[in-house]
Amino acid sequence: MNSYSKSIEAFSRAIEVIPGGVNSPVRSCKSVGENPVFIASAHGAYINDIDGNSYIDYVGSWGPMILGHTHPKVIEALCNCAQQGTSFGAPTLWETQMAELICSMMPHIESVRMVNSGTEATMSALRLARGYTKRDKVIKFEGCYHGHHDSFLIQAGSGALTLSTPNSPGVTASTAKDTIVAQFNDFESVHNAFRLYGEDIAAIIVEPIPGNMGVVVPNRKFLQQLREICDIYEALLIFDEVMTGFRVAQGGAQELYDIVPDITTLGKIIGGGLPVGAYGGKKHLMDNLSPQGPIYQAGTLSGNPLAMTAGYTTLSTIKNNPHFYTELEEKSILLVEGIRENIKKTGVAAVCNRVGSMFTLFFTDSSEIKTYQDVCTCDTKKYAAFYSFSRDNGIYLAPSQFEAAFISIAHSTQDIERTIEANYNALMYLKNL
Numbered sequence: 001m002n003s004y005s006k007s008i009e010a011f012s013r014a015i016e017v018i019p020g021g022v023n024s025p026v027r028s029c030k031s032v033g034e035n036p037v038f039i040a041s042a043h044g045a046y047i048n049d050i051d052g053n054s055y056i057d058y059v060g061s062w063g064p065m066i067l068g069h070t071h072p073k074v075i076e077a078l079c080n081c082a083q084q085g086t087s088f089g090a091p092t093l094w095e096t097q098m099a100e101l102i103c104s105m106m107p108h109i110e111s112v113r114m115v116n117s118g119t120e121a122t123m124s125a126l127r128l129a130r131g132y133t134k135r136d137k138v139i140k141f142e143g144c145y146h147g148h149h150d151s152f153l154i155q156a157g158s159g160a161l162t163l164s165t166p167n168s169p170g171v172t173a174s175t176a177k178d179t180i181v182a183q184f185n186d187f188e189s190v191h192n193a194f195r196l197y198g199e200d201i202a203a204i205i206v207e208p209i210p211g212n213m214g215v216v217v218p219n220r221k222f223l224q225q226l227r228e229i230c231d232i233y234e235a236l237l238i239f240d241e242v243m244t245g246f247r248v249a250q251g252g253a254q255e256l257y258d259i260v261p262d263i264t265t266l267g268k269i270i271g272g273g274l275p276v277g278a279y280g281g282k283k284h285l286m287d288n289l290s291p292q293g294p295i296y297q298a299g300t301l302s303g304n305p306l307a308m309t310a311g312y313t314t315l316s317t318i319k320n321n322p323h324f325y326t327e328l329e330e331k332s333i334l335l336v337e338g339i340r341e342n343i344k345k346t347g348v349a350a351v352c353n354r355v356g357s358m359f360t361l362f363f364t365d366s367s368e369i370k371t372y373q374d375v376c377t378c379d380t381k382k383y384a385a386f387y388s389f390s391r392d393n394g395i396y397l398a399p400s401q402f403e404a405a406f407i408s409i410a411h412s413t414q415d416i417e418r419t420i421e422a423n424y425n426a427l428m429y430l431k432n433l
């Protein structure tokens with residue numbers, strides 16, 4: 001049995017000086033009723049806590065660690081870069097090289113601006129869309145997450161499209177009135193919004209493969225219809241690929257589903273484990289940004305040399321391996337098919353959704369999870385028990401039912417087989433609860 005005594009002590013110390021003891025809420029493990037483990041180190045597919053417990057990691061820092069932790073090439077490049085300096089506040093070749101690489105891997109990006117987080121990327125993309133179209137409103141989807149910017153911390157009001165409300169204190173009602181909340185995989189809800197507000201809508205922002213309510217598989221037709229209605233109303237389509245960019249394919253979800261967005265937002269993998277975000281699109285659109293154009297956006301540490309180096313090394317390692325995504329897909333199929341087999345064998349009510357190397361095991365009586373409403377049928381108490389059992393047995397998962405799990409290229413067949421076995425034991429444990 002694992003001991004967590006050092007983590008328990010560390011958390012009680014942290015909670016005195018850090019709100020909730022954590023610098024991002026989901027890390028607190030509150031939704032699964034656990035004390036978080038404090039991390040000491042991570043290598044490859046493994047993460048180690050300060051009590052000396054080791055786990056196979058399926059969080060991967062919430063997505064960035066697609067090569068596994070402390071990849072030797074990334075660490076070497078970082079050490080070399082740090083010798084040259086850590087920030088200059090002036091242009092560097094590292095930034096141009098990074099932008100060229102992103103444009104070469106994502107063909108619908110011709111010009112790209114680097115920022116420091118996914119939140120900054122979506123916030124800036126929305127400003128660009130509003131400044132360009134000279135319109136105020138944005139459509140987002142219930143259950144999709146785009147960072148903690150005010151315009152996106154909005155929930156659907158009770159019933160009518162007209163009544164969006166803030167879902168955090170501190171977000172103003174006047175901000176909420178410009179965000180329209182629609183339903184993912186339900187084009188009618190989008191169509192209704194355009195019927196009501198068509199001429200005022202600057203953009204649709206969407207996670208083309210939602211991961212932040214757990215993985216939901218998009219209908220390709222739905223994504224296509226988003227593209228079409230944006231064209232009809234001259235609104236912009238923003239694909240928030242902070243999670244899916246370089247995750248589900250080299251060119252992201254837009255490559256997988258063959259849809260051309262106007263603006264793409266990126267983060268997570270492009271930082272290779274350092275804090276980075278980016279947004280890009282056609283050059284004529286991006287040139288509306290300051291200093292070329294009038295729409296202001298800036299950042300003291302944007303394009304930071306260390307962040308560019310970690311990102312560049314990660315992306316070029318992916319690009320230089322022509323089998324990268326096939327290998328990752330094979331690992332992912334092996335794991336998820338194993339989990340689905342376990343569901344059948346144990347008879348536990350669950351559904352496992354997967355796109356590429358992202359997946360979610362939903363505990364639900366529903367036969368499929370295709371919408372936010374389906375997601376809401378999940379049994380979070382069951383997930384909490386599953387989480388704790390898995391952690392006690394060396395499997396590190398997100399401490400919430402409504403998250404994606406990530407497989408890295410460093411997960412070996414043996415790691416995956418061990419995970420399938422642990423998953424079977426966890427499901428048997430749930431069955432006998």
Ligand SMILES: *Cc1c(COP(=O)(O)O)cnc(C)c1O
Pocket residue numbers: 116117118119120122145146147148207211212240241242243267268277
């Ligand atoms: C993680 C995430 C964000 C926010 O990125 P941060 O770096 O946490 O600000 C935005 N959009 C999506 C789709 C994400 O998964």
